[in-house]
Amino acid sequence: MSSTTMFIKNHPLLTYYTLVFVFSWGGILVVIGPGGILGTKEISKVMLPIVYLAPLVGPGVAGILSTALIDGRAGLGELLSRLRRWRVGARWYAVALLTAPILMTAILFALSLTSPVFLPAIVTSNDRAGLLLSGTVMGLAVGFFEELGWTGFAVPRWRVRHGVLATGLFMGFIWGAWHFPLFSGSARSSEGVAPILFLAVLLFSWLPAYRVLMVWVYERTASPLVVMLMHAPLAAIQLILLPPAISAVGLVTFDLVFAAALWIVVAAVVVVNRGQLSGQAVRTE
16 A cells, blocks of 8 residues: 555545645636635636636535545445435424524514615515525535535544534634635625625634534434535525625624524534534434
8 A cells, every 4th residue: 555545544634625625726726826716816707607616516526536535435335325314304304404594584684674785685686586596506506515525524534533513613614714715805895894804704703603503413314415405505595595785794794693693503402402412313224
């Protein structure tokens, strides 16, 4: 066995995250250049799909490749077996599908009492059917490709040495950093908010909290499919609910309130589970 193969097998998470950033950021870097990562270059409509496509497929492709390199055909078969687990109980589907939409809708309507700019996009849109369709398609694609790697590969390996909370926090902050190229351009035009504060809130306020909940759901269901469905509405509602004309100050305000709500949910889950997020996973037949 070569030294490279040994290194890969001994450092599966380092291998995986290296591949994630190489595939996701590397695609942007090669085609657009450093400005595409740092947000200092205007992205044309022709190149815009690359900015979103490269990050989209990165985690999933890295997960499949890492599984093949480290666990071989047997590992790929085991991953496929976990992806087929769907008999986990209706309550877990409810948690997965409703947590983000209910919280975001409630927060936006509450904030809309202070300013109509916070009214959900679906309320003010002239094409609600189109908005729902495009949001749903985007959400399902994002949920599948990202969680194929994040949950399909990384979570089980984090859990070997760390609890659910630590795993969610570690992954959440890496997940946030991975989103950097998608928001770096917006930070340049974040009038009224310092760019570093704007990025810190967008990337690290609510993503770690939501990832903790996703890891908890996986812990209880052992189903990457359910976590994919939990990720899907989170991505979909960014288009369906988030007001398109919201200012940088408004977006930061919303994200901070959303983060607070998610952390309250995390705390409630801890209390209900008597101080523990871990538990017996649901087994399929």
